[in-house]
Amino acid sequence: MSGTGIVADVEALAALVPDGTRLGVPKDTTGVAMALTRALVRRGVKNLHVVALPQSGIQSDILIGAGCVDTVETAAVTLSEHGLAPCFIRAVKTGAIKLKDSTCPAIYAGMQAGVKGQPFVPIRGLIGSDLVAHRADEYRVIDNPLQPGDPLVIVPAIRPDIAVFHAAMADRDGNVYVGAERDCFTLAHAAMRCLVTVEEIVDDNLLADRLRRPATIPSIYIEAVAEARQGAWPLALGGSYGPDNDHLALYAKMAGSPEGFVEYVERFVMERAAAAE
Amino acid sequence: MSGTGIVADVEALAALVPDGTRLGVPKDTTGVAMALTRALVRRGVKNLHVVALPQSGIQSDILIGAGCVDTVETAAVTLSEHGLAPCFIRAVKTGAIKLKDSTCPAIYAGMQAGVKGQPFVPIRGLIGSDLVAHRADEYRVIDNPLQPGDPLVIVPAIRPDIAVFHAAMADRDGNVYVGAERDCFTLAHAAMRCLVTVEEIVDDNLLADRLRRPATIPSIYIEAVAEARQGAWPLALGGSYGPDNDHLALYAKMAGSPEGFVEYVERFVMERAAAAE
Amino acid sequence: MSDDYKPEELLVGVITRLLAGVRHVAVGMLSPIPGSASLLARELSGGEMRVSVLGSRKMNPWTDGGVELFDFAAQGRLDAFFLSGGQIDGQANVNLVGIGDYPQTKVRWSGSFGSAYLYFLVPRVILFRDEHTRRVFVPKVDFISAPGTSNEGVYRPGGPYALVTNLCLFGFDKERRRFRLESVHPGHTVEEVLDHTGFEIDVPEQVPTTEAPSAEWLTLMRGPIAQQIAEPYPKFAARVFGIAEAAA
């Protein structure tokens, strides 16, 4: 890697995501790269293995509905106050996607183990849950070596091939300011590669900014950055803008039927040129 | 716990540290509570088990020299550019303290496991090191349950009884801004109790400050805070002041002999009234 | 006691009583009733109780990412939390995944969220479901997101403490692994509860009527609590407590 690239737009970022990528994404409130997600649909990416930290919403639902997804690894897929995720639900019922159902703390712990380069992590809870029964090849119950008679679940480390998220700003060296969204650190550190969209690319070095430095992911983890104004829309970007609840309600309604979803994609994904993103 | 207390001074904080405490402390550059350390010597605390994240300097050396320490758990004790830590070295040679020698990443991993409430953590490296041989009751080599034939060291979780550090500011609710010193998060989260000194207590709520919030430890982890101007002296406080190298050199010289150390304590620890701290 | 209260206000009162003595309670997403109860309990504690409300801007102390709440719970710092379930059975097993054979369930919900962890680690997990039907309260859940009980030897400081529904309040007996009917809400009967519950429960000879919220509590709910809960839940605050959405 020879320094972080600042690329032209989300189409250029989307071109860096191969089919079959294990894609790490954040929860709805953390800064979801929605503009990039639409570009991925436009580019027609296939067979994504989406791993959500720790859950996902409209992002996964659109990718699933558009046929981009092979596997979903998550604690939940939900449109939250706008209801269940319609494409996800349909895909589960038809068996169109593989499920790796999990629980938030197991995904966090697994990804933190990935950050640390350790092979697995022992965690409390989970014993007796069907989440463990259905992932018995990964989630093993072992006896605590330090205290025999104390069963524990171990969770394998998670290192996504690529993490994608949206943040407030990056500088020209590729350092990315994420503010209070600490989960972006976990994603960027855990993933093999990291692609980021930002509201704004600034001229000053963020690591030299005493107040912003503690919430800045250094460029050593970032492969490429693209500017994408309102790049989390219709979701929120903490500290910048809230969710577009009218649009999310519209999505929930339209995606409620396969035909409605096709129309949604036509209107809000395909016709949105890169320039508009 | 009924909210964080703002106490009068470092003597009041020192009174909250019982003899025999397993005391978590940060490395020299992270914000060492030196004023509180002097107050602990004045209060005559005994049998401390110091656990350093991941190493320590003049703080541990003074506590050891003053007879406050029973056990040192650390990757190193050093005065860095000012040389070896004289009281530590003497105490090792006379067997006056118990040693739990470790390596930086094992202490970090152990304390992060403590943060997560997990009993242990598997880490890479260490196999064949005498650090493991001499702590065989704690550092065990196990076979990776997910991939037999892959030996791994497991490190028990570390949860200090009390963590102490010095930071730039706290607000009246007891939220503590630590800037770039992320190790303070690990200490505060891992410890059962946390006592903090700060340069300044501010009126505005730090969690409501968009720029400072990401680097603020919420009061739910903080038992008590005291204002202590120049509270890290003679060490540095990142973003506020550098180390007093002349004084550190003086310490290294005086502490080089037991008599010199006694004189140092008299002049720079005992005679420094709480008001002066 | 007041006769003039909404069903939601009764439930807020029930849950508030279950939180007595708690140091820190956390409220998950989409939980305005548990949220209001937690805020009322804090008010009654003189501010000693800590309340964190996921989804709130102001009542959210976390600064270390989404994992922090789970770590906090695993360390034993969190005393109370709320769970719900698409299905809940008589052993307090919770199903948040779906109905039918996994993975291709014929009904699918969002997923298990943090249930499989917090149910083990938080001493007072309060189950809350305001649809008391045999569709929800089943003999055996189709998928165990989080088990209600564990075998001996499993580290489990936490578990089910109570189940609050629109009809009644259950306690949970960990030894017997069964729910016990504690009280039936005003206007409802034991028979109604039995009719709508798909699993066996313990019913004492005398089942009290659930205590209605006092006038004092209602005043607090409709005053400071309504103002506070309106920040994360403006629509709920407007509908139940009648305060203008703009007040948030």
Added chain:
Amino acid sequence: MSDDYKPEELLVGVITRLLAGVRHVAVGMLSPIPGSASLLARELSGGEMRVSVLGSRKMNPWTDGGVELFDFAAQGRLDAFFLSGGQIDGQANVNLVGIGDYPQTKVRWSGSFGSAYLYFLVPRVILFRDEHTRRVFVPKVDFISAPGTSNEGVYRPGGPYALVTNLCLFGFDKERRRFRLESVHPGHTVEEVLDHTGFEIDVPEQVPTTEAPSAEWLTLMRGPIAQQIAEPYPKFAARVFGIAEAAA
């Protein structure tokens, strides 16, 4: 080649050559010579190589606490690092703890720092010690802070790559678990190396003289590199490269 250089400049040149092709090198505390070499290697890479210098304000990308460097290394992102030792033996075992029976050693040093981890995980660990004596280079270390080699099956992408001293450059043969004399610095001899080394080494028939830094490299060292290294190491930059301390 220039005849007019300081011993430190020779060592900087030697280490710079060892860093060819590295993506990211990290420099520990109190390491001005490895630091200067890393910065020169970056300069020669056209800025492609990343260099992080512990103790530097400006050349320090880390924002996630002291653990970040170790995590970064464990993930395989760090290609080169430097270690030293109070004792180093012929199997490249490193002792940073002390001399005599542990724990009550008769000589005690600071401690093992990150050695027991990074030595396993960083592909090119460059051992650097500018006191080439039998006191340092012993047959067997009294305490293994970090072992030079591991048994088969142990996860170990990293390990000793070279040992640089004030007299010579050693390579390390992982199969044979022995150091091999690569070159002897100008003004020194193979006999001198053997006299001052307490462990057995492989000595080829022809041992070249260590290449002196070129005039071009010396110009870079005394120019941009001196300016950069003066930030964390003002005294070193002043003494070796002759730039004013204030320049930092």
